[in-house]
Amino acid sequence: MKNIKKYLGLMLVMSMVVVLAAGCGNKENNTATNGGNASSGKNGSVYFLNFKPEIAETYEKIAKDYEAETGVKVKVVTAAAGTYETKLKSEISKSQAPTIFQINGPVGFQAWKDYTLDLKDTKLYSYLSDKSLAVTEGEGVYGIPYVVEGYGIIYNDAIMKKYFALADKAVSISSTTEINNFETLKAVVEDMTAKKDQLGIKGVFASTSLAAGEQWRWQTHLANLPLYYEFKDNTEFDNTVLAGLASKEVQFKYNDKFKNIFDLYIKNSVTKEALLGSKSVADSMAEFALGNAAMVQNGNWAWSQINDVDGNVVKAEDIKFLPIYTGMEGEEKQGLAVGTENYFAINSKASAENQQASIAFLEWLFSSEKGKAYVTNDLGFIAPFNTFEESEKPADPLAKEVSAWMEKDLTSVAWTFAAFPSEEFKNVFGDALLQYAQGNKTWDEVVTIFKDTWKAEKAK
Amino acid sequence: MEKSIRKYFALFALPTIIAFGIAFVVPFLLGIYLSFTEFTTVNDATWIGFGNYAKAFSNQEFLNALGFTVKFTVLSVLTINVFAFILAMLLTRKLKGTNVFRTIFFMPNLIGGIVLGYIWQLIFNGILYKFGVTLTSDATYGFWGLIILMNWQLIGYMMIIYVAGIQNVPKDIVEAARIDGASRSKILRNVTIPLVMPSITICLFLTLSNSFKLFDQNLALTAGAPSKQTSMLALDIYNTFYGKTGWEGVGQAKAVVFFALVALIALVQLVITRRKEVEN
Numbered sequence: 001m002k003n004i005k006k007y008l009g010l011m012l013v014m015s016m017v018v019v020l021a022a023g024c025g026n027k028e029n030n031t032a033t034n035g036g037n038a039s040s041g042k043n044g045s046v047y048f049l050n051f052k053p054e055i056a057e058t059y060e061k062i063a064k065d066y067e068a069e070t071g072v073k074v075k076v077v078t079a080a081a082g083t084y085e086t087k088l089k090s091e092i093s094k095s096q097a098p099t100i101f102q103i104n105g106p107v108g109f110q111a112w113k114d115y116t117l118d119l120k121d122t123k124l125y126s127y128l129s130d131k132s133l134a135v136t137e138g139e140g141v142y143g144i145p146y147v148v149e150g151y152g153i154i155y156n157d158a159i160m161k162k163y164f165a166l167a168d169k170a171v172s173i174s175s176t177t178e179i180n181n182f183e184t185l186k187a188v189v190e191d192m193t194a195k196k197d198q199l200g201i202k203g204v205f206a207s208t209s210l211a212a213g214e215q216w217r218w219q220t221h222l223a224n225l226p227l228y229y230e231f232k233d234n235t236e237f238d239n240t241v242l243a244g245l246a247s248k249e250v251q252f253k254y255n256d257k258f259k260n261i262f263d264l265y266i267k268n269s270v271t272k273e274a275l276l277g278s279k280s281v282a283d284s285m286a287e288f289a290l291g292n293a294a295m296v297q298n299g300n301w302a303w304s305q306i307n308d309v310d311g312n313v314v315k316a317e318d319i320k321f322l323p324i325y326t327g328m329e330g331e332e333k334q335g336l337a338v339g340t341e342n343y344f345a346i347n348s349k350a351s352a353e354n355q356q357a358s359i360a361f362l363e364w365l366f367s368s369e370k371g372k373a374y375v376t377n378d379l380g381f382i383a384p385f386n387t388f389e390e391s392e393k394p395a396d397p398l399a400k401e402v403s404a405w406m407e408k409d410l411t412s413v414a415w416t417f418a419a420f421p422s423e424e425f426k427n428v429f430g431d432a433l434l435q436y437a438q439g440n441k442t443w444d445e446v447v448t449i450f451k452d453t454w455k456a457e458k459a460k
Numbered sequence: 461m462e463k464s465i466r467k468y469f470a471l472f473a474l475p476t477i478i479a480f481g482i483a484f485v486v487p488f489l490l491g492i493y494l495s496f497t498e499f500t501t502v503n504d505a506t507w508i509g510f511g512n513y514a515k516a517f518s519n520q521e522f523l524n525a526l527g528f529t530v531k532f533t534v535l536s537v538l539t540i541n542v543f544a545f546i547l548a549m550l551l552t553r554k555l556k557g558t559n560v561f562r563t564i565f566f567m568p569n570l571i572g573g574i575v576l577g578y579i580w581q582l583i584f585n586g587i588l589y590k591f592g593v594t595l596t597s598d599a600t601y602g603f604w605g606l607i608i609l610m611n612w613q614l615i616g617y618m619m620i621i622y623v624a625g626i627q628n629v630p631k632d633i634v635e636a637a638r639i640d641g642a643s644r645s646k647i648l649r650n651v652t653i654p655l656v657m658p659s660i661t662i663c664l665f666l667t668l669s670n671s672f673k674l675f676d677q678n679l680a681l682t683a684g685a686p687s688k689q690t691s692m693l694a695l696d697i698y699n700t701f702y703g704k705t706g707w708e709g710v711g712q713a714k715a716v717v718f719f720a721l722v723a724l725i726a727l728v729q730l731v732i733t734r735r736k737e738v739e740n
Binding site for chain 2: 085086089092093110111112114210211212213272274275276277278422423424427428431432434435438440
């Protein structure tokens with residue numbers, strides 16, 4: 001009995017010690033945060049939820065630099081690829097919610113309109129060189145684009161030169177720049193596949209990544225082309241995004257063009273069609289960087305992914321862009337797909353000083369010397385702001401290529417996928433593409449799924 | 461002593477009760493409330509009544525996931541318990557190194573589900589590559605993949621419980637049965653199994669509820685591919701909640717239905733197997 005009492009007493013004392021220790025710990029924490037707030041007190045603080053995992057480290061550096069310069073604390077959190085919406089949904093309901101987040105255009109704005117602040121009167125909006133790029137509703141401006149990007153087929157010019165130097169090549173052209181339609185592209189690609197051992201490659205195209213969460217290059221970027229042309233035929237609207245947003249149904253009338261290029265990708269790939277379900281975008285960028293493949297469909301943001309691969313054999317000057325030719329009539333005049341789905345929004349439910357601090361941070365990033373240097377050199381953004389001089393354009397080969405293609409006398413393909421009804425639509429279509437590649441679904445079934453899902457998701 | 465424990469009951473139980481309230485009761489009630497509302501984030505919701513439940517049940521994906529989950533649960537409960545019991549029988553004999561084997565069989569249970577899922581994905585894909593297919597080629601691959609993974613993970617754990625049960629069977633009863641001339645299978649059926657019934661109750665409960673609410677392994681191994689055909693209830697709820705804008709309430713409604721289902725099945729199973737337990 002005495003023993004039990006002794007132990008009980010001991011336990012009580014111990015638990016009290018634990019509680020006290022915890023209490024003290026808390027107090028210390030509190031003073032620490034209070035102290036932190038005191039130094040940046042009136043300036044508020046910034047919580048930036050970053051969308052692009054490939055440049056997460058750069059943002060961390062910028063945040064540190066900004067804090068050193070202005071004393072304003074910038075917290076950067078990056079969502080893993082394909083999980084931005086998920087992350088945002090859970091982060092924004094916290095008491096320390098992101099003050100800067102990102103919406104992906106008019107559709108994303110609809111989902112987040114309760115949380116977006118009107119940015120009409122900010123300097124950031126006034127910097128925008130083309131005001132029509134912003135996401136607006138009525139008089140208000142709710143999303144500001146911060147980067148113009150382009151995508152197409154990236155190719156390794158060294159391999160292409162090697163191919164065109166072959167004595168027994170089956171095509172009459174003698175350089176990649178002469179490829180300006182699907183027919184020529186197909187002839188070149190298929191001949192290259194036949195001679196892949198001579199060229200020292202495993203396939204012409206890097207793997208068509210179709211694993212879950214890795215399909216965006218096809219269900220979004222590639223699907224953009226047929227729908228761009230379909231909506232362009234609808235002359236009631238000024239641009240294809242508006243036409244798309246107004247379409248309750250789609251015909252997917254250029255689906256055969258999609259099939260053309262998709263078949264070409266999966267049949268001339270490093271990986272066999274049936275095995276594509278396990279491939280990721282990183283896999284295919286690595287294949288390209290290691291010289292296993294001559295071409296890969298992706299955008300200028302992929303430069304860091306190519307450049308950072310260990311054992312990278314592709315030289316910067318050999319990396320070039322080619323538009324995605326699908327067999328459309330008059331596609332000789334088609335350029336790269338250029339646009340943006342990256343719009344900054346400021347959390348309207350954050351405190352006023354945090355909102356001001358966030359806007360100030362963005363304005364600093366896109367107008368100060370230091371900020372602009374980060375944007376051009378480290379982030380590699382082609383920023384759509386008039387604060388950037390001609391000489392302040394990014395120097396990475398893909399971004400330079402995008403600028404060069406935009407200056408040519410060609411029509412860039414607009415990013416019509418801003419009008420796609422939902423993530424769900426894209427994923428269902430992506431899954432159908434995987435099943436088609438594996439031979440479990442016919443192309444007609446894929447087309448039906450595409451149309452039905454569009455209709456169902458629009459009806460919601 | 462008794463008295464003082466009773467006197468201080470509240471004091472000692474309070475921390476746990478508070479923790480339980482914060483971490484379980486409040487979110488649970490909030491979740492039920494949210495299933496009747498439309499919301500983007502949990503902080504602002506508007507009441508809409510039973511709309512979410514109607515949507516959940518008219519949604520083919522939910523019913524598919526339910527079917528897949530039931531199929532998976534039935535098969536995995538059977539296989540896991542049969543294999544675990546056999547292993548336990550083998551490892552309670554006087555074999556050399558039983559302890560080493562027990563430890564080895566138990567170890568998979570210590571690895572997290574996500575990790576297991578990715579590792580097994582590599583293994584399965586590695587094997588299937590040889591035949592020119594992947595885990596995503598066909599829903600049956602994913603199904604059997606999940607069954608194998610689940611067996612591998614849980615057999616050891618269940619085995620330990622059965623071992624404890626079997627070791628508790630009094631030696632004299634078995635010996636008496638043997639002297640009376642009962643065959644091995646008769647001893648197993650009429651002596652051992654009735655006496656290890658408490659272990660069977662626990663094992664069935666654990667495997668049943670674990671299989672029914674499987675999530676990490678499912679997410680890591682197949683993520684529902686191809687075309688959501690291998691997504692189980694928990695994954696479907698997650699995808700509805702996070703994947704579809706405007707469907708958060710529906711996801712919540714599905715979760716409430718899911719809770720009711722798991723609770724009901726587990727309770728029914730407990731009552732049934734409890735009845736079969738005998739005193740030794």
